[in-house]
Amino acid sequence: MKALVTGCAGLIGSSIVERCLDRGWNVVGIDNLSRGTMENMKEFKDNDNFNFFHFHLGLIDVIPGVGQMSFDAVFHMGALVQTKNFYENVEETFKVNVLEAYDLMNWSKKHCTGKFINGSSSEIYGHPQIFPTGEYNDVHFDGRYKTNRWSYALGKLLMEYIYPTAIHMRFGNVYGERDTEEEHVIPKFIKRILRGDELEIDLNEKTTRSFVYAEDCADACIMAYDKGVSGESYNIGGYEEITMFALAKKIGKFANKEVVIGKPFVRDGNPIRRNLDTSKALEHFGWRQKIYLDEGLKRMIEYIKKEMDK
């Protein structure tokens, strides 16, 4: 078996590579290292069955040796992901997540004999109206005069339309040891709480998120490859819904640190709730969340503490 993993140096892609290698598959990984790191690949970069190509994913057809290869599976996780890009870097978000992704998808139609697993997002629901939100529910976006936020979600949704025979994984809020930048809320809260810094926090008691660990997402991708139905979209999210204040308190408790509340965190268009119905993934390929929030947070805190002590 031969798999192509784009975004192989990123949070979810790196865990997918590990799972493919554990199965004895041959893996080609592509990443331009715009966000992912060699450190994220240190466990497997020297594995004889892994070959890394430092390239833009849209250039797949000109990567020497790779452009002509044939694959049994494609896991497409390369993307511009940080939320600030949706607001401040709309053109680049479109370029990577739509134009480059389109080139990769077209190339894959000729070069992949098996399933194409696409990293989509629960952002495509916009402001969901039904909870937990299922794959068949409608999407609700703000207009462009209000916010740039939906530039990412619209691109992700468009790719689902453009490649209707792929399997689209609509991940919720993902976290894990290989993403410790202060861009996403969990690493941001952990780092600030450990340092004793003030937290910019959304204190609206109605604002909730449900978090899913990257390893659970990688498992879901492999399970979808084995048993998922081509052409379907699947929600992959955490079961527990939590307010930002409760999240900060939990981190403070696990880290044994005081939480210092600073100014309110405000972002145009920020959706109030995120809670996904994941029963379709359970029914089609048996996916369940394994790493619950308490365990995931404790793992992240330990990891970030060590990183900060270096």
Ligand SMILES: NC(=O)c1ccc[n+]([C@@H]2O[C@H](COP(=O)([O-])OP(=O)(O)OC[C@H]3O[C@@H](n4cnc5c(N)ncnc54)[C@H](O)[C@@H]3O)[C@@H](O)[C@H]2O)c1
């Ligand atoms: N992290 C989340 O909360 C989240 C939530 C929903 C959906 N997703 C989706 O899951 C997938 C994986 O995300 P992740 O969390 O692992 O993000 P990540 O940023 O950790 O990984 C993405 C990787 O893509 C690489 N990359 C970016 N542009 C590239 C390009 N032009 N060419 C080649 N490589 C490029 C980056 O360097 C990075 O390593 C993405 O499609 C993302 O949109 C993520």
